[in-house]
Amino acid sequence: xxxxxxxxxxxxxxxxxxxxxxxxxxxxxxxxxxxxxxxxxxxxxxxxxxxxxxxxxxxxxxxxxxxxxxxxxxxxxxxxxxxxxxxxxxxxxxxxxxxxxxxxxxxxxxxxxxxxxxxxxxxxxxxxxxxxxxxxxxxxxxxxxxxxxxxxxxxxxxxxxxxxxxxxxxxxxxxxxxxxxxxxxxxxxxxxxxxxxxxxxxxxxxxxxxxxxxxxxxxxxxxxxxxxxxxxxxxxxxxxxxxxxxxxxxxxxxxxxxxxxxxxxxxxxxxxxxxxxxxxxxxxxxxxxxxxxxxxxxxxxxxxxxxxxxxxxxxxxxxxxxxxxxxxxxxxxxxxxxxxxxxxxxxxxxxxxxxxxxxxxxxxxxxxxxxxxxxxxxxxxxxxxxxxxxxxxxxxxxxxxxxxxxxxxxxxxxxxxxxxxxxxxxxxxxxxxxxxxxxxxxxxxxxxxxxxxxxxxxxxxxxxxxxxxxxxxxxxxxxxxxxxxxxxxxxxxxxxxxxxxxxxxxxxxxxxx
Numbered sequence: 291x292x293x294x295x296x297x298x299x300x301x302x303x304x305x306x307x308x309x310x311x312x313x314x315x316x317x318x319x320x321x322x323x324x325x326x327x328x329x330x331x332x333x334x335x336x337x338x339x340x341x342x343x344x345x346x347x348x349x350x351x352x353x354x355x356x357x358x359x360x361x362x363x364x365x366x367x368x369x370x371x372x373x374x375x376x377x378x379x380x381x382x383x384x385x386x387x388x389x390x391x392x393x394x395x396x397x398x399x400x401x402x403x404x405x406x407x408x409x410x411x412x413x414x415x416x417x418x419x420x421x422x423x424x425x426x427x428x429x430x431x432x433x434x435x436x437x438x439x440x441x442x443x444x445x446x447x448x449x450x451x452x453x454x455x456x457x458x459x460x461x462x463x464x465x466x467x468x469x470x471x472x473x474x475x476x477x478x479x480x481x482x483x484x485x486x487x488x489x490x491x492x493x494x495x496x497x498x499x500x501x502x503x504x505x506x507x508x509x510x511x512x513x514x515x516x517x518x519x520x521x522x523x524x525x526x527x528x529x530x531x532x533x534x535x536x537x538x539x540x541x542x543x544x545x546x547x548x549x550x551x552x553x554x555x556x557x558x559x560x561x562x563x564x565x566x567x568x569x570x571x572x573x574x575x576x577x578x579x580x581x582x583x584x585x586x587x588x589x590x591x592x593x594x595x596x597x598x599x600x601x602x603x604x605x606x607x608x609x610x611x612x613x614x615x616x617x618x619x620x621x622x623x624x625x626x627x628x629x630x631x632x633x634x635x636x637x638x639x640x641x642x643x644x645x646x647x648x649x650x651x652x653x654x655x656x657x658x659x660x661x662x663x664x665x666x667x668x669x670x671x672x673x674x675x676x677x678x679x680x681x682x683x684x685x686x687x688x689x690x691x692x693x694x695x696x697x698x699x700x701x702x703x704x705x706x707x708x709x710x711x712x713x714x715x716x717x718x719x720x721x722x723x724x725x726x727x728x729x730x731x732x733x734x735x736x737x738x739x740x741x742x743x744x745x746x747x748x749x750x751x752x753x754x755x756x757x758x759x760x761x762x763x764x765x766x767x768x769x770x771x772x773x774x775x776x777x778x779x780x781x782x783x784x785x786x787x788x789x790x791x792x793x794x795x796x797x798x799x800x801x802x803x
Contacts, residue, residue, distance in 0.1 A: 330663075339648070354368060387407070408639075412643065413642060417448050436457075452638075455680075457631075460614045461588065472503060505566075510585065512587065566580070582598060597721075669683050744776060
């Protein structure tokens with residue numbers, strides 16, 4: 291069983307149908323001219339080519355509704371899709387990349403696996419394709435660096451386009467923070483105002499306070515994701531990265547157990563202690579259910595948690611939710627460092643082993659799907675599952691799109707409603723403003739070869755510490771020892787070279803690593 295087989299975040303959106311578009315006749319293709327081509331081109335660049343593609347089953351339907359639009363725009367659409375469990379991405383995708391003719395023409399996959407797939411040498415480099423189209427450099431600059439630098443570029447070349455910009459943010463219920471009685475009790479106890487937490491110490495205090503005051507009503511301060519362990523580590527890393535903890539040094543020696551790492555884990559464990567029954571083994575699906583029912587005052591979670599609540603609950607709970615930057619670590623000089631993990635995300639790539647004319651058409655499709663011309667509406671659509679990753683995905687104009695029908699589509703058996711996600715502009719704007727704050731301090735996940743193994747080892751040992759089997763320092767030491775063995779098995783020279791992609795991207799963002 292995949293370590294990610296229990297991942298149910300997207301499954302709380304509308305269900306994914308397994309049907310595919312009907313097959314069409316064999317295509318013949320005209321390649322784009324060698325001179326830069328305008329987009330949209332104003333003419334068919336391809337002779338009605340139909341593409342087959344792979345996608346993980348928790349993402350939804352954007353390529354399907356874009357198909358007739360891009361057929362009209364340039365003569366390229368979708369013939370069929372094949373879906374797989376996201377945690378099985380490498381096992382499902384890699385064998386096809388290594389065949390003489392893969393059975394998909396482009397593939398969408400969790401960005402956690404980007405480096406592992408790029409490292410095979412079987413993904414098509416895309417830089418020359420971008421150069422064929424006017425304005426492509428503007429597009430590349432438009433993709434937010436927190437995603438572009440880590441999940442599309444490998445060894446100085448571009449191998450993917452972004453489709454989904456996952457990021458952790460702090461969700462909270464404003465009614466509890468604005469409650470006069472709770473405000474009075476909090477200020478009397480802690481000698482400060484009851485405000486949205488700015489640091490992890492403040493978050494812990496607020497968690498304890500709300501739990502002690504409201505648990506008799508079935509309401510708790512927060513629920514932190516612990517299971518599956520391969521994701522639970524990321525919620526600890528929100529704390530640890532803000533305290534300056536990193537994965538490895540430049541020589542691929544683990545540093546996950548150094549500096550303030552154990553102190554960060556102590557805080558994580560204390561937060562969990564004030565959670566609801568079962569907090570020590572809290573899974574992703576339960577945190578969703580608790581937030582939707584109003585059972586938690588705060589939740590550090592992916593940005594789209596607020597969207598689930600609108601879809602599944604009434605307007606009262608939907609309009610009570612607000613969001614902000616994840617808490618940070620207060621430094622000796624009084625400043626606060628915030629780090630929000632960009633955990634999961636999604637990238638699209640093209641197999642190298644395809645006929646050139648098919649690669650041309652497949653590139654056009656994934657480029658346009660990622661391009662703001664289309665993705666501005668895609669990320670605001672409840673039937674897609676993509677979160678913002680480009681500059682125009684944020685701001686007032688972007689927030690307005692969350693209140694409106696997606697002009698790209700009507701309704702069908704696959705997408706049965708089309709009336710926007712939020713009902714109130716202030717809620718939509720706050721949703722995106724908070725997302726932007728966190729993207730600007732976004733911290734990357736593992737994304738090179740061995741990433742699932744590193745994630746499993748770290749998360750598993752953190753779980754042992756939460757259960758009391760190990761101390762915080764022991765748990766992180768155990769994880770570091772396992773990481774050394776993973777590095778040795780995969781080859782230290784290879785891992786150092788691959789890890790450089792992380793270091794280069796982090797330094798591009800100004801992180802001191």
